[in-house]
Each structure stands twice: as structure tokens, then as C-alpha cells.
Amino acid sequence: MKKLSLLMVFALAVLFNAKATDIWTGSKYVSWGNGLQIAADQFAAAQPGNLIKVHFTGATDGIEFKVMNAHFDHLAGSREAAWISGDGAFEQFLTPTAVDSLKAYGLEIIGANFTCTKVELLES
Numbered sequence: 001m002k003k004l005s006l007l008m009v010f011a012l013a014v015l016f017n018a019k020a021t022d023i024w025t026g027s028k029y030v031s032w033g034n035g036l037q038i039a040a041d042q043f044a045a046a047q048p049g050n051l052i053k054v055h056f057t058g059a060t061d062g063i064e065f066k067v068m069n070a071h072f073d074h075l076a077g078s079r080e081a082a083w084i085s086g087d088g089a090f091e092q093f094l095t096p097t098a099v100d101s102l103k104a105y106g107l108e109i110i111g112a113n114f115t116c117t118k119v120e121l122l123e124s
Helices: 002-016 097-107
Strands: 020-031 037-040 053-057 062-067 086-091 107-111 113-123
Touching: 020 037, 020 053, 020 107, 037 113, 053 062, 053 107, 062 097, 107 113
Parallel strands: none
Antiparallel strands: 020 113, 037 107, 053 086, 053 113, 062 107
């Protein structure tokens, strides 16, 4: 029981010590052909292990993270598509390769019929 309590205290300490940086705030309707583009300079503080957190409303299908390079690759370490619905947030951990790509090319968030309201970078 004591081990479980200590683990919970540690987990809460980690959660409350996370620093959030707003990358983008607004109201952008996103579809598969109309993504939210975020420039590379917005990811200057990104480090491996950070999270990108995308807040959304009205989701009915999926979301994808694409690197804004000539090949339109998926962000390294991300799933091809994560299925989402309703209102909420989606998080993606950043791998070292993903951080390099974001800093070089930026990011495009695409998906099916949702409104993006905020993108944050969560540092631990």
C-alpha cells in the first residue's frame, strides 16, 4: 500500500511540474485537405520526450500529424491516424527524430472535420 501511495504522489508531482507553452491558439476548421500549418520556429524549445497536445471540438473521425517537408511524411513516432470524436485533446510524444523534423520543417495537423482550438508543447 505504501508503494502505491508513493507512486501516486510521484505521478502527481510529475503532472503538476509540466510546463506548457502555447504553440498556437485560435479556431481553425481542419479537414483532410485543409490542415493547420505551424511553422518550424514555433518548435525551437521542443525536446525529445515533450508532448504536443492538440485541443479540438466537434471531431468525427481522425487526426494525423504530418511534417511540412517535400515528402509530407508523418511525424516520427506518431500513428498514421488516431481516431477521435467529440471534444477533447490528443497528445503525441516527441521522439528525437520528431524534434529534429519539427525544428527543420514545422508541422501540419490534418484530419476529418474538427475545429482545432489550441496546440501546446508540454515540457516535463
